[in-house]
Amino acid sequence: MQQMFDAGCSAEVYATQGRDFPFPDLTGELCPHCRSDLLRKHGFYVRYLIVLHYAGMILIRRYICKECGHTVSLLPSFAHPGRAYGIEPIIYVLTRFYADEKCVSETCAFSVCSRQLLRWFRLRLEQNLNMLIMGLTDVLSLRAPPVTAEAAKKRAGQFFECIRSLNAEDISLKIFERTRKTYLSPLPE
Ligand SMILES: [Zn+2]
Known part of the structure; x- marks a missing residue:
């Protein structure tokens, strides 16, 4: 199971601090799976970002x-869970495609995203979209969803237009805390 937390610093600072980073301490919290024992520290693993x-x-x-x-x-x-790309570049690519309405080749030309990867991003994003919209509505305490279009591509465009002026990392974490969803995939349980 993966949990997300507000690192409060850039990825570079986080990486430089290594094991000395002040990670949230879950020691003594009940196991979220079986609820019959307490969590203990279990080292680290390394991943690419x-x-x-x-x-x-x-x-x-x-x-x-x-x-x-x-x-x-x-x-x-x-x-971002399960992806080498972090939240920021993923939102950048999806905003270009959906909110700025750039075509596939223009979207890929200005990012390190292949056409195949963009296709996969779109598939996952559109699967998660309704949950993300619900999460955003909740986070912003809106009475009605800020997305009114019916077609998936337009809906995604409105969604990314809404979050364009917000802090990408912060809004993503808050949506995740409410919905357990991220842009491209559900977190593996
Ligand atoms: Zn357990």
Whole structure:
């Protein structure tokens, strides 16, 4: 299971601090899987991250429940579960395509995104879109969803237009906390 947390710093600063980073301490919290034992520290794993100003390895803090053997990993808010690309570049690519209505070749020309990868991003995004819109409505305390179009592409365009002026990392973390959804994939349980 992965949980996201507000790292409160850039990916570069996070990477530089390594094991010394002040990770949230889940020691002593009940295991979210079996609820019959407390979590303990279980080292780190290394993963690759690409954001606008950093590309390289980062450490991910991990906890384990000795009762059921499940682990809980703490993903910093600039990273996206299951993808090397972080939240920021993923939103950048999807905003160009959906909100700026750039064609596929223009979207890919100004980012490090292949056509195949963009196709996969679109597929996942559109699967998650309604949940993301609900999350955004909730986060912004709106009475009605800020997205009114019916076609998926237009709906996604309105969604990314709404979050354009917001802090990408912050809004993504808040949507995730409410819906357990991220842009491209549900977190693996
Ligand atoms: Zn457990």
